[in-house]
Amino acid sequence: MTLIKSISGIRGTIGDRIGEDLTPTDIKRFSAAFGTWINNKSKSGKYKIVIGRDARTSGEKVSSMVSDTLRKLNIDVVDLGLSTTPTVEIAVTGLNANAGIIITASHNPEQWNALKLLNEKGEFISADEGAEVIDIAEKGSFEIENKNKNEIGNYIADETWIKKHIDKILILPLVDINAIEKAEFRIVIDCINSTGGIALPLLLKALKVKEIIELNCEPTGKFAHNPEPLPEHLTEISKVVKEKNANLGFVVDPDVDRLAIVCEDGSMFGEEYTLVAVADYILKNKKGNTVSNLSSTMALKEITENHGCGYFSSAVGEVNVVDVMKKNNSIIGGEGNGGIIYPELHYGRDALVGIALFLTHLAKENVSCKTLRNKYPDYFISKNKIELTPGIDVDKILREVQKKYKTQKITTIDGVKIEFEKEWVHLRKSNTEPIIRIYCESFTALKVKQLAIKIIDAVKEMI
Numbered sequence: 001m002t003l004i005k006s007i008s009g010i011r012g013t014i015g016d017r018i019g020e021d022l023t024p025t026d027i028k029r030f031s032a033a034f035g036t037w038i039n040n041k042s043k044s045g046k047y048k049i050v051i052g053r054d055a056r057t058s059g060e061k062v063s064s065m066v067s068d069t070l071r072k073l074n075i076d077v078v079d080l081g082l083s084t085t086p087t088v089e090i091a092v093t094g095l096n097a098n099a100g101i102i103i104t105a106s107h108n109p110e111q112w113n114a115l116k117l118l119n120e121k122g123e124f125i126s127a128d129e130g131a132e133v134i135d136i137a138e139k140g141s142f143e144i145e146n147k148n149k150n151e152i153g154n155y156i157a158d159e160t161w162i163k164k165h166i167d168k169i170l171i172l173p174l175v176d177i178n179a180i181e182k183a184e185f186r187i188v189i190d191c192i193n194s195t196g197g198i199a200l201p202l203l204l205k206a207l208k209v210k211e212i213i214e215l216n217c218e219p220t221g222k223f224a225h226n227p228e229p230l231p232e233h234l235t236e237i238s239k240v241v242k243e244k245n246a247n248l249g250f251v252v253d254p255d256v257d258r259l260a261i262v263c264e265d266g267s268m269f270g271e272e273y274t275l276v277a278v279a280d281y282i283l284k285n286k287k288g289n290t291v292s293n294l295s296s297t298m299a300l301k302e303i304t305e306n307h308g309c310g311y312f313s314s315a316v317g318e319v320n321v322v323d324v325m326k327k328n329n330s331i332i333g334g335e336g337n338g339g340i341i342y343p344e345l346h347y348g349r350d351a352l353v354g355i356a357l358f359l360t361h362l363a364k365e366n367v368s369c370k371t372l373r374n375k376y377p378d379y380f381i382s383k384n385k386i387e388l389t390p391g392i393d394v395d396k397i398l399r400e401v402q403k404k405y406k407t408q409k410i411t412t413i414d415g416v417k418i419e420f421e422k423e424w425v426h427l428r429k430s431n432t433e434p435i436i437r438i439y440c441e442s443f444t445a446l447k448v449k450q451l452a453i454k455i456i457d458a459v460k461e462m463i
Helices: 024-042 059-072 085-094 127-139 161-170 177-183 196-206 235-243 271-285 299-306 318-327 351-365 369-374 394-404 445-462
Strands: 004-006 009-013 047-053 075-082 099-103 112-118 155-157 186-190 211-215 248-252 259-263 289-293 311-314 330-335 339-341 380-387 409-411 416-420 423-429 435-442
Touching: 004 127, 009 024, 024 047, 024 059, 024 075, 024 099, 024 112, 024 127, 047 059, 047 085, 059 075, 059 099, 059 112, 075 085, 085 099, 085 112, 085 161, 085 351, 161 196, 161 351, 177 351, 186 196, 186 235, 196 211, 196 248, 196 351, 211 235, 235 248, 235 259, 248 351, 259 271, 259 351, 259 369, 271 289, 271 299, 271 330, 271 339, 271 351, 271 369, 289 299, 289 318, 299 311, 311 318, 318 330, 318 339, 339 351, 351 369, 380 445, 394 416, 394 423, 394 445, 423 445, 435 445
Parallel strands: 047 075, 047 099, 075 155, 186 211, 186 248, 289 311, 289 330
Antiparallel strands: 004 009, 009 112, 099 112, 248 259, 330 339, 380 435, 409 416, 416 423, 423 435
C-alpha cells in the first residue's frame, strides 16, 4: 500500500515500511512538518494545536506520537481524546487554537489511520497549504527537538468537547427539541464501534428521542462491518429497524462526518438524499444558495431551484465545497456521501447537526421516513471504482475519455464530468485510495447501470 498524501491529509495502513505504510517515522515527520508550518505561518510566539481521534485500535499510539512531537516543538497540545472530526473542528475555534489534527482514516478499514490537518478556523487546509506541509516533511526542514531542552509544550487533556458540540447544536434556531419529543421517535443507531457510539446516544437523549436502540456503539475500534456506510454494509441495522418497529435508523462512519439513514421498512433513504432532505428543510425556513460537489445528485439542484434559490457545484473534497459555499454565501451544502455542512454551526461535514436538523424536519412534516424520501426527485446513482496498478497514467486516461465524449458538455475542474440528457458520469482520481472513481447518475436504475457499464468498459479498454 502506498502512503497517500493529499488534500484529505496523510493516510496509509499502519506498518513499518517507510514510504509505503504509515510508520512511526512518517507520523513524527509529518507532525513536525505541520507544527513547523504553523510556526512559520503564525509567528505569534506560542502556539496551540487541538488533537482528537476516532476509536480505531492504532489511534492511541498515533495520538501519543503526534502529541509528543508537537510538544518537542514547544507547541501546546489540547487532546480531546476519543472524539469526532466535527467536534475537533469546533474545538479549534472554541479554544482559540492555531490549528487542529484529527487522527482518523474516516471510512477506511481499521488497519488504516491518518492525520487530517485543520487551520485556525477549524477547516481543512487547502491543497496549496497541504503541498507546503508535504514539502517541509520531504525536505526535512524542521527540528523535532527544541534547541532549548527546557522548553516543551504543555499537554492538556479535555474530553468535554463532544458535550459542548451537542450544546451548540441544541441552541440552533432550526433545531426544534419540542417537535422531536412530541414525535416519540424510536431510533436504531449503528456507530461502527467508534466514537459515534459516544456522541450519538448523548445527542439523541438531549433531543429527547423516546427510544434509542444501539448497535455497535462500544468504541473498541474493532469495526463490526465495513466502515463505509453504503447499503451493502448496512444489512444488520436494516433488519433491526424492521424487527423493532423503529421509525428510522442512523448510521455514521468512524469519525462521524457522514450520515446515512434507514427508513422504517429497512430500505435506505440514500446517502445522496441526506443532504437533499436537510437542505429542503433549511430552504423552507430561510432562502439562500446551496452547494454540493460534482459527484452528488442532481436532486439538490432541483430542490434548490424549486425554492427559488441558486445551486452551485464544486470539485470533490470538503475544502472545495466550503470554498464555493463561502464565495456564494451558501446557507447549506455538503457532499453526496451523507456529508452535511451547515455554516450556522461551522464549516465542516457534521453528522450530528445533520441528525438534529433531519429529525426536526421529519417531526414537523409528520410523515414516515419513507414518505419523506418519496417526496424528493428520484434519481439513481451508481458508484464504482477501478483499482489502479503502478505505472498507469490516469491523467492520460481522463484525457482520452474527454476526447471520446467531446460533443457532450464537459467539466474538468475535478477529473472529467460528462453531462448527457438527464444523466451524467464523473471520473476522477481518488484523494484517499489508488483507484479511479466512476460515478454515474440517471433517472432509472436500469439506465444508470447501462451508463456505468459503458463507461467502465471504455476505461478498461484504455487501460
